[in-house]
Amino acid sequence: MTTEAPAEQQAPPAAARAPAAPPPAAAPAPPPPASSGPWVVSLIVLVVGMFMSVLDVSIVNVAIPAMQKDFGATTEDIQWVATSYSLALGVIVPASAWLGEKIGLNRAYILSLIGFAAGSALCGLAWDLNSMIAFRILQAIPGGVIPVVALSMVYRIVPRERIGAAMGMYGLGIIVAPAVGPTLGGYLVEYVDWRLIFFINVPIGVVGAIAAVALLPGFAGGKARRFDLPGFLAIAAGLFSLLLALSEGETWGWTSYPVLILLTFGTLCLALFVVIELEVDHPLLDVRVFRFWPFTNSLILIAIISIGLFGVLFYIPVYLQQFQGMGAFDSGILLLPQAAVMAVMMPLAGRIYDRFGARWPAVIGLSVMALGTWMLRDVTLETSHTHLQWLLAFRAGGIGLAMMPIMTNGLSAVPPANTSGASAFNNLVQRTSSAMGLAAMTALMTGQRAQGMSDMGGLMGAQGPHTTGAGTSPDATAALLQNYSLDQAATGLVFTTAFDDLMLITAGLSAVAVLFALMLGSKKPAGAGERVVAEA
Structure with missing residues (x-):
C-alpha cells in the first residue's frame, strides 16, 4: 500500500521511460514494498540497532583508562582505540547509501548488525593494543552502515503524517544513547569488566538481526548506480x-x-x-541536495547541537572524576537524569512536529539549550551535584525538543529518491561535527589551561611557601603538603575557569542557532516523506 506522491515526483510508467539513466536529482522514487508488519514494529527494530551502534561511541571512552592499564599502553597510544573507530567511520559512511541500494536496505541492515556483533566480540577478545585497534576498525565498518540505512528505511516505511512521531522514537538512538553510555560503561568498568562493554553487543546484535529478518519489510536491491x-x-x-x-x-x-x-x-x-x-x-552522494535550503539549514543546526552535546558529555565527567573525586559509575549516574529527560522529550517533540511543524520546537529548544549552557558558566569546584544535575537536565530538555524536528524537517524537504544520500550526509555531519567541535574545544581548553597554570605558577612562586635545605623535617613536610594542596587547588581553578569560558562560547553558538531556527518553515515541507514500504 502506498501513498500517492505529488505529480512532480511521480515516476513515469515503465513503458514510457527513456532508456537513458535520469539525472540523480530527478531519479524516480523507490518502488513500493510489500509490508511485513505495522510500521511501529519495524521502527522499534531499527531503533534497537541504531541505539547499539551509537552507544558504542560513548561507552568505550569510559573504559579507556582500564584498557590502558591492562595493555600497558601509553596515553597517546591508547587513544587510537577511539581514533581508529572514528577514522574508519569517516571512510565507510559515504559508501553506505550506495551499499543499501546495491544489496537492498534490509539486507544491508541485517548484515551490518551481524557484522557489528562479530566485531564487538573480537574487541572483547583483544589481547593487546594492536589487536584492539584492528578489531575496532572492523567493528566501525558495519557500525557506519547501520545509521545510514536505518534512517533511509524510516523514511520508506513510515506514513508521511506520522514521520515526526517516528523520528522522535528514532532519535532515542541518536541522542539518548551517547548520554546513557557513561552510566552503563561506568558500571561495567568499575564493578564487572571492561570487556563486557563489547560482549554486551553480541546478544543484542543477534536478537536484532533475527527481529529484522522476521519483522522488517524487504527492499529490492541490485538497482544501485555504478560505484x-x-x-x-x-x-x-x-x-x-x-x-x-x-x-x-x-x-x-x-x-x-x-x-x-x-x-x-x-x-x-x-x-x-x-x-x-x-x-x-x-x-556517490548527490551534493545537489544542498540546493534544498531546509536540508542545508538542518545540517547547520545539527552540527551546532552535536558540538554542544558531545562537548559537555566529554568535559563534565572529566570535571567530576578529576576534581570532585567521583568514580566512573557515580559520575555516570549523575549524568543519567539528562538522558531520561531526552528520552521523554524525543517522542513528545516528534508529535509536536507532526502538529505544528519544526520552527517553534526548534526555536524554543535551542533557546533552552543556549540558556542552560550559559548557566553552566558558573560551575566551580564547590558546585553541588544536585545543582549540576538540574542544569544538565534543563539543557537536555531543550536538546530533546529541538533535535528531531530539525532533522525531520530537513530530510522531509528532500525528494524520496534522494533520501539515502541525504541520510548519509546527515550522519556524516553528526559524526564529523562532534569530532571537530570537541577538537576545537580541546585546543581552546589546552591553551587556556596552559596560560592559567603559567599565571598561577608565577603567583605561587612569588607568594607560596618555600623550603630551604635538605631533609624531611616536620616543617619541610608540612610545606610540601601545603604546596601540593595549593597546586591541586590551582589546577582545579584553572580547569573550571577554562570550562566556564568554553560554556560561554558554546552558549553564544547556540544563540546563533536560534536565528537559523527562525528560518525553518512553520509547516512541514510538502512532497516528501511519503510512506514507501518495500519489495521483497
Missing part, C-alpha cells in the same frame, strides 16, 4: 585526513607541519569531491 570510485577516494581521503588531524592535534601540536598538511590536504580533497560529484553521471 563512484573517484568520488569515494576523494571524500574518504578528505575525511580521514581531517579527522586524523583533529584527533592528534593536541598531541602533535595544532601548528605543527603534520597537522597543517593534513588539514590542507583534507580540505582540498573535499573540494575535489564536490567537483567530481557535480561532473560524474552517477555520483
Whole structure:
C-alpha cells in the first residue's frame, strides 16, 4: 500500500521511460514494498540497532583508562582505540547509501548488525593494543552502515503524517544513547569488566538481526548506480585526513607541519569531491541536495547541537572524576537524569512536529539549550551535584525538543529518491561535527589551561611557601603538603575557569542557532516523506 506522491515526483510508467539513466536529482522514487508488519514494529527494530551502534561511541571512552592499564599502553597510544573507530567511520559512511541500494536496505541492515556483533566480540577478545585497534576498525565498518540505512528505511516505511512521531522514537538512538553510555560503561568498568562493554553487543546484535529478518519489510536491491570510485577516494581521503588531524592535534601540536598538511590536504580533497560529484553521471552522494535550503539549514543546526552535546558529555565527567573525586559509575549516574529527560522529550517533540511543524520546537529548544549552557558558566569546584544535575537536565530538555524536528524537517524537504544520500550526509555531519567541535574545544581548553597554570605558577612562586635545605623535617613536610594542596587547588581553578569560558562560547553558538531556527518553515515541507514500504 502506498501513498500517492505529488505529480512532480511521480515516476513515469515503465513503458514510457527513456532508456537513458535520469539525472540523480530527478531519479524516480523507490518502488513500493510489500509490508511485513505495522510500521511501529519495524521502527522499534531499527531503533534497537541504531541505539547499539551509537552507544558504542560513548561507552568505550569510559573504559579507556582500564584498557590502558591492562595493555600497558601509553596515553597517546591508547587513544587510537577511539581514533581508529572514528577514522574508519569517516571512510565507510559515504559508501553506505550506495551499499543499501546495491544489496537492498534490509539486507544491508541485517548484515551490518551481524557484522557489528562479530566485531564487538573480537574487541572483547583483544589481547593487546594492536589487536584492539584492528578489531575496532572492523567493528566501525558495519557500525557506519547501520545509521545510514536505518534512517533511509524510516523514511520508506513510515506514513508521511506520522514521520515526526517516528523520528522522535528514532532519535532515542541518536541522542539518548551517547548520554546513557557513561552510566552503563561506568558500571561495567568499575564493578564487572571492561570487556563486557563489547560482549554486551553480541546478544543484542543477534536478537536484532533475527527481529529484522522476521519483522522488517524487504527492499529490492541490485538497482544501485555504478560505484563512484573517484568520488569515494576523494571524500574518504578528505575525511580521514581531517579527522586524523583533529584527533592528534593536541598531541602533535595544532601548528605543527603534520597537522597543517593534513588539514590542507583534507580540505582540498573535499573540494575535489564536490567537483567530481557535480561532473560524474552517477555520483556517490548527490551534493545537489544542498540546493534544498531546509536540508542545508538542518545540517547547520545539527552540527551546532552535536558540538554542544558531545562537548559537555566529554568535559563534565572529566570535571567530576578529576576534581570532585567521583568514580566512573557515580559520575555516570549523575549524568543519567539528562538522558531520561531526552528520552521523554524525543517522542513528545516528534508529535509536536507532526502538529505544528519544526520552527517553534526548534526555536524554543535551542533557546533552552543556549540558556542552560550559559548557566553552566558558573560551575566551580564547590558546585553541588544536585545543582549540576538540574542544569544538565534543563539543557537536555531543550536538546530533546529541538533535535528531531530539525532533522525531520530537513530530510522531509528532500525528494524520496534522494533520501539515502541525504541520510548519509546527515550522519556524516553528526559524526564529523562532534569530532571537530570537541577538537576545537580541546585546543581552546589546552591553551587556556596552559596560560592559567603559567599565571598561577608565577603567583605561587612569588607568594607560596618555600623550603630551604635538605631533609624531611616536620616543617619541610608540612610545606610540601601545603604546596601540593595549593597546586591541586590551582589546577582545579584553572580547569573550571577554562570550562566556564568554553560554556560561554558554546552558549553564544547556540544563540546563533536560534536565528537559523527562525528560518525553518512553520509547516512541514510538502512532497516528501511519503510512506514507501518495500519489495521483497
